[in-house]
Amino acid sequence: MDETDAFFTQTVVGAPFTVMMGRRRLPGTPGAEGIAIGLRTGERVLTSLWQDWVVLSHACDPVGHTRRRPGRARRVLERHALWLAVLGIGSFLVSLVLWGAMLWN
DSSP states (O other): OOHHHHHHHHHHHOSOOOOOOSOOOOTTSOSOOSEEEOTTTOOEEEOHHHHHHHHHHOTTSOTTOOOOOOOHHHHHHHHTHHHHHHHHHHHHHHHHHHHHHHHHO
């Protein structure tokens, strides 16, 4: 990359800086994430991080088949989630007021 390319890149993209890719590994955490293969048995198991990714990404859904529609209960809960949250917060606040009134007397 010559100076003209570097200038153009910096004006379009911005100044270069270091970006951390992935997750920071803490001391005591297991080494690698991915597939764990038992050397004696040959059993293959995805680690928990990858199990979550496979479940949430829909990468393994069969091609040409539409996803199943969620059940009636889930649709009702999703449709009324905001009201349920307001009701939950309201009941929590009412219980705090009642506990405060009981402790005040």
